[in-house]
């Protein structure tokens with residue numbers, strides 16, 4: 402059932418504001434910061450599909466109905482800004498990051514980036530990802546519990562170094578950039594640092610100073626790599642994303658500056674690393690607790706078939722979506738799902754709640770990859786990658802990486818679960834399994 406059209410108390414009066422969860426704001430902020438997602442379930446059962454949570458000064462208006470989410474994702478990007486909503490990442494990503502820009506500037510950067518993620522390029526990149534996954538899986542200890550997130554982080558880092566930056570799998574440049582990238586990613590994983598950015602402002606001098614020791618070595622390495630690659634004579638034959646960005650031209654025929662390329666590379670690194678690694682950790686955590694599923698994936702991984710691995714990835718991203726919501730900042734008065742929103746309000750489509758709706762997903766809390774046999778992921782009902790003009794650029798890339806890594810691990814044996822179900826914890830911007838998706842490969 403669609404949400405009611407107008408939420409006004411009296412006929413002819415203007416629509417009302419969304420209902421608020423009545424709980425002290427520090428408690429709400431604490432629950433959100435600690436991935437206690439029961440706050441979303443509580444608020445929805447009390448107030449319905451649109452409700453407001455408070456983090457003190459900031460109020461987030463969650464929407465949990467596909468029709469309302471469609472309204473948000475299809476509203477003009479001049480009215481709802483996503484870039485401003487991601488402001489907290491500005492220190493690391495830089496001012497030209499596609500994630501932080503809005504309006505025309507966002508569309509320019511997005512168009513420059515998109516060709517690098519087209520199917521034909523991806524097809525060439527998958528063989529590199531396959532080799533990287535095989536090499537890493539060969540190092541996984543047998544008969545001993547291991548954290549899937551640790552393994553998939555190593556794979557995701559190597560994928561960035563080879564597929565995104567195009568550095569050869571060994572060599573000084575590869576190792577130096579690898580170390581600097583890892584340092585930045587480890588640094589960002591601390592929730593306290595994000596909290597400090599939230600409090601002091603991501604562009605404040607204090608926060609910039611705090612980030613300098615981890616950003617400087619990476620920036621130095623990236624700018625040197627960009628300058629060197631500009632001189633390469635084989636850019637057109639290369640398949641790495643950096644080379645493609647160097648060849649990209651906007652509508653006016655302009656190329657990207659070194660600063661723009663640096664900001665987009667760091668954006669791809671930050672947006673693509675932790676997310677994909679976490680998605681894989683959840684996939685294995687859930688898979689190994691679903692009767693017969695690990696065995697079925699193992700059997701499929703020995704063939705050319707890929708249907709089950711695709712369904713496992715889709716189901717893991719539905720039930721444990723990595724990012725629980727996306728943000729849009731209201732720039733002009735607007736009505737959504739019958740409620741009134743004013744400039745400065747934040748609207749947050751709830752990925753978590755939509756994915757758990759019983760009217761869309763039967764037995765929604767169960768991990769059942771087979772549900773995807775006769776159901777297609779809907780544009781506004783399966784939204785782990787967000788939507789509209791801000792939908793994740795790396796969607797196909799991430800799905801391909803998940804499938805390749807799952808198949809490579811499953812080929813090594815029938816995975817077994819370790820310990821009890823893992824609870825969600827907040828890691829950087831992701832909701833991650835507490836023990837990193839601990840599983841075991843038999844000897």
Ligand code: HEM
Pocket residue numbers: 483499500501511668669670672673674676677680722723724727728785786787788789790791792793794795796798799800
């Ligand atoms: C399972 C892995 C991933 C998940 C769950 C994920 C999820 C998301 C989400 C929810 C958004 C925001 C969408 C919105 O606001 O509507 C996003 C944006 C973005 N993602 Fe991903 N992502 C993943 C992997 C990747 C990878 C591998 C890359 C690149 C290598 C990437 C690059 C980006 C970029 C550049 C944006 C910004 C798009 C824009 O603002 O126009 N992501 N992603």
